[in-house]
Amino acid sequence: MKEKSNLNFILEVSGKERFKLYMSAFLSIVSSLLSMIPYILMYNIFLELFKDSVDYQKIKSQAITVGIFILIKIVVFILSGVFSHIAAFTILYELRMKAVNHISKLHMGFFKGHTIGEVKKTINEDIEKLENFIAHQIPDLASAVVAPIIILLYLLFLNWKLALVLFIPIILGFLIQTIVFKGMKERMQKYHSLVQKLNSTIIQYINGMNVMKAFNLSAKSFKNYKDTTEEYADYWTEITMETAPLYSIFLVLIDSGLLFIIPIGGIMFLNKEINVSTYILFLILSANFLTSFKQLLEFGGDFSMLLEGAGKVRNIIEQDIQVHGNKKLEENIKGKIEFNNVTFKYDKEDVIKNLTLCVEPKSVVALVGPSGSGKTTLAQLVGRFWDVEHGSIKIDGIDIKEIEMENLMDKISFVFQDVFMLQDSILENIKMGSNKSKEEVVEASKKAQIHDFVMSLPDGYNTKIGEDGIKLSGGEKQRISIARAILKDSPIIILDEVTSYSDIENESKIQHALKNLLKNKTAVIIAHRLYTIKNADNIVVLNEGEIVEQGDHDFLINKNGMYRRLWDIYDYEVAKEGA
Numbered sequence: 001m002k003e004k005s006n007l008n009f010i011l012e013v014s015g016k017e018r019f020k021l022y023m024s025a026f027l028s029i030v031s032s033l034l035s036m037i038p039y040i041l042m043y044n045i046f047l048e049l050f051k052d053s054v055d056y057q058k059i060k061s062q063a064i065t066v067g068i069f070i071l072i073k074i075v076v077f078i079l080s081g082v083f084s085h086i087a088a089f090t091i092l093y094e095l096r097m098k099a100v101n102h103i104s105k106l107h108m109g110f111f112k113g114h115t116i117g118e119v120k121k122t123i124n125e126d127i128e129k130l131e132n133f134i135a136h137q138i139p140d141l142a143s144a145v146v147a148p149i150i151i152l153l154y155l156l157f158l159n160w161k162l163a164l165v166l167f168i169p170i171i172l173g174f175l176i177q178t179i180v181f182k183g184m185k186e187r188m189q190k191y192h193s194l195v196q197k198l199n200s201t202i203i204q205y206i207n208g209m210n211v212m213k214a215f216n217l218s219a220k221s222f223k224n225y226k227d228t229t230e231e232y233a234d235y236w237t238e239i240t241m242e243t244a245p246l247y248s249i250f251l252v253l254i255d256s257g258l259l260f261i262i263p264i265g266g267i268m269f270l271n272k273e274i275n276v277s278t279y280i281l282f283l284i285l286s287a288n289f290l291t292s293f294k295q296l297l298e299f300g301g302d303f304s305m306l307l308e309g310a311g312k313v314r315n316i317i318e319q320d321i322q323v324h325g326n327k328k329l330e331e332n333i334k335g336k337i338e339f340n341n342v343t344f345k346y347d348k349e350d351v352i353k354n355l356t357l358c359v360e361p362k363s364v365v366a367l368v369g370p371s372g373s374g375k376t377t378l379a380q381l382v383g384r385f386w387d388v389e390h391g392s393i394k395i396d397g398i399d400i401k402e403i404e405m406e407n408l409m410d411k412i413s414f415v416f417q418d419v420f421m422l423q424d425s426i427l428e429n430i431k432m433g434s435n436k437s438k439e440e441v442v443e444a445s446k447k448a449q450i451h452d453f454v455m456s457l458p459d460g461y462n463t464k465i466g467e468d469g470i471k472l473s474g475g476e477k478q479r480i481s482i483a484r485a486i487l488k489d490s491p492i493i494i495l496d497e498v499t500s501y502s503d504i505e506n507e508s509k510i511q512h513a514l515k516n517l518l519k520n521k522t523a524v525i526i527a528h529r530l531y532t533i534k535n536a537d538n539i540v541v542l543n544e545g546e547i548v549e550q551g552d553h554d555f556l557i558n559k560n561g562m563y564r565r566l567w568d569i570y571d572y573e574v575a576k577e578g579a
């Protein structure tokens with residue numbers, strides 16, 4: 001992945017915009033070359049002024065030419081900026097779209113290894129920084145490289161001995177630069193990881209505020225944030241202490257580059273080796289040369305920082321996407337799900353172990369078992385939230401890896417406890433991008449037992465949800481998510497049963513809604529409350545990723561195994577709650 005440099009990566013993603021970048025760099029070089037011309041013309045003016053009989057007409061025409069070149073330089077400079085800015089914003093747009101699009105195709109596993117803070121920093125900040133690089137630094141860099149070379153060549157041509165004096169600050173500058181920027185890559189990596197950590201801790205701090213307050217943990221979480229901020233500040237202090245003294249010497253050296261030209265040029269003038277106009281031109285051009293040279297050296301630091309940021313974007317864009325085949329499930333599938341010797345692990349330990357299970361079409365299978373036994377994992381594997389390590393999962397005889405992802409998602413509806421809500425109207429929250437009619441939405445909402453609630457709101461289905469709109473209770477969100485699934489009408493339902501209901505009324509409404517949802521569907525239910533799955537066609541008892549028993553409720557109760565024990569615990573807890 002690292003064979004290609006990050007700079008090449010930027011050029012590669014520039015795609016069609018690359019021409020604009022080259023154009024911008026070219027115009028920037030032309031602009032800096034044009035800025036030399038007035039100096040050369042001024043030299044001619046000086047030469048003329050020091051003649052015995054001054055030709056004022058010639059001076060006038062030279063002065064007008066200087067003015068024209070300055071104007072042309074300004075126009076070319078602006079054009080260079082226009083090209084680079086247009087390119088930059090187009091590239092930024094494409095890069096963001098590419099990254100966000102790519103993220104949607106990644107395994108969930110990617111989000112396990114990267115926090116939301118990290119991903120946000122990359123997509124917002126690292127990509128934004130590239131704007132500065134593309135819009136300003138590519139053209140600046142082009143002219144910063146070419147301009148000093150041209151000036152130096154011209155000065156060597158004017159008087160090579162005096163021009164050689166300029167090499168003193170160049171050599172010293174390079175030496176110091178090498179020392180200052182040694183280990184810069186590692187430092188920049190650490191810098192980026194610290195910024196990511198800062199982002200993650202602040203997101204964690206704000207997102208978890210209500211939970212932390214409830215548990216009186218605000219101070220602890222704040223301490224986490226404070227510690228990270230201190231680590232960041234300490235890191236910058238450390239870098240500054242290490243590099244500042246040398247860097248200051250470097251700046252002074254470059255700025256005082258003229259100190260070498262003034263005395264040595266002066267001596268040469270007194271010895272009549274150069275005339276006064278050459279001396280003056282040397283002073284002007286040397287100052288110009290040293291400024292461009294300093295700019296060029298300063299690019300080094302910015303470069304490392306930007307290229308490291310580009311590397312982060314690459315890390316996302318070059319992540320392997322979840323491959324899928326192009327087979328399609330028929331419109332009216334039966335909905336049979338087969339797990340064949342499925343093994344899966346998140347990290348080191350197998351969470352699902354060589355599991356074989358058949359979910360018959362239009363049957364309801366409930367997964368029960370102790371916490372951590374693998375119920376959620378097994379259900380999520382059907383939707384390829386993760387891919388199995390060994391074995392296969394088939395729907396109507398086709399391996400899910402061979403099915404086109406969109407088609408697979410079309411055939412499965414997920415109803416999870418943690419309901420994701422769009423910051424949009426209730427109508428859009430139920431439609432979820434589909435082109436179903438309002439009537440169909442209302443029909444689904446009635447079946448999901450949420451219609452009456454929606455109609456009691458002032459704006460009905462147009463009521464906004466989210467920060468600017470109304471807040472919904474857990475039960476209401478759950479019923480909206482059931483309405484979504486009823487509207488989607490997929491043949492397979494994966495349902496994470498709600499652990500607790502806010503009240504009896506909510507509970508009976510949700511049970512009713514679920515009954516409507518599961519009618520004629522193949523369903524896999526992750527069961528937390530045993531009595532709700534008593535009527536399931538098949539109850540699968542999981543323990544440590546293995547099926548320990550399965551059958552209907554009566555069969556399993558009579559078997560007197562783990563299911564029976566789970567019931568005993570459950571009955572005890574329900575009795576305790578009721579007491």
Ligand SMILES: Nc1ncnc2c1ncn2[C@@H]1O[C@H](COP(=O)(O)OP(=O)(O)OP(=O)(O)O)[C@@H](O)[C@H]1O
Nearest residue numbers: 112346347351369370371372373374375376377378
């Ligand atoms: N994203 C993840 N990354 C790493 N390990 C995970 C992840 N999700 C679950 N696990 C681990 O996998 C095992 C099975 O978890 P899973 O959530 O499937 O069990 P569960 O039976 O649904 O539990 P519960 O009833 O508590 O929801 C557990 O040991 C859990 O810690």
